[in-house]
Amino acid sequence: DQQVKQNSPSLSVQEGRISILNCDYTNSMFDYFLWYKKYPAEGPTFLISISSIKDKNEDGRFTVFLNKSAKHLSLHIVPSQPGDSAVYFCAAPFNTDKLIFGTGTRLQVFP
Amino acid sequence: DTAVSQTPKYLVTQMGNDKSIKCEQNLGHDTMYWYKQDSKKFLKIMFSYNNKELIINETVPNRFSPKSPDKAHLNLHINSLELGDSAVYFCASGATFGPGTRLTVT
Numbered sequence: 001d002q003q004v005k006q007n008s009p010s011l012s013v014q015e016g017r018i019s020i021l022n023c024d025y026t027n028s029m030f031d032y033f034l035w036y037k038k039y040p041a042e043g044p045t046f047l048i049s050i051s052s053i054k055d056k057n058e059d060g061r062f063t064v065f066l067n068k069s070a071k072h073l074s075l076h077i078v079p080s081q082p083g084d085s086a087v088y089f090c091a092a093p094f095n096t097d098k099l100i101f102g103t104g105t106r107l108q109v110f111p
Numbered sequence: 112d113t114a115v116s117q118t119p120k121y122l123v124t125q126m127g128n129d130k131s132i133k134c135e136q137n138l139g140h141d142t143m144y145w146y147k148q149d150s151k152k153f154l155k156i157m158f159s160y161n162n163k164e165l166i167i168n169e170t171v172p173n174r175f176s177p178k179s180p181d182k183a184h185l186n187l188h189i190n191s192l193e194l195g196d197s198a199v200y201f202c203a204s205g206a207t208f209g210p211g212t213r214l215t216v217t
Contacts, residue, residue: 043208045208046207095167099206101154
């Protein structure tokens with residue numbers, strides 16, 4: 001059962017524009033979410049997180065929005081840069097023991 | 112100074128062999144994890160260790176066994192390797208991941 005879903009396997013965005021990566025979840029007990037960025041041949045690196053008591057968290061060019069009623073979160077990158085090209089995973093802690101990951105979205109930012 | 116390190120980065124071995132992947136963290140976290148990224152690029156938890164005690168074990172074959180000699184280390188031992196074990200294995204400490212070990216079984 002896929003509790004965290006990223007339905008778009010890939011996204012292509014022009015440099016300078018906004019990138020929007022989406023994530024849906026099914027478990028209403030999730031109360032904290034993380035976004036990871038992963039380059040090829042490297043481990044995932046933590047990018048930004050959000051607690052369920054908030055609906056928005058911003059860090060520089062990265063903003064995460066949480067819609068609890070829709071069980072949906074999104075990561076906005078503005079402006080997108082070629083160096084942002086990577087695979088992005090959303091994740092949620094489960095039972096404090098593990099992270100449940102989405103399947104990832106490959107973002108490509110072209111000039 | 113690397114927070115979570117894994118060795119080796121690449122491991123190529125034949126079916127039936129036994130191999131180990133080492134993981135070390137200097138973050139002082141109590142809980143460490145092993146994840147597997149399969150051919151579909153899906154990251155899935157395998158084990159977590161908290162204070163040298165295994166607290167979860169997903170549906171992983173018992174050929175895989177985590178060993179934690181101390182709080183800073185969580186090594187992954189794999190016996191009787193199979194072709195389907197080929198994947199990238201990531202160690203994590205808290206929410207920080209290591210660089211991964213690409214295991215190829217031939």
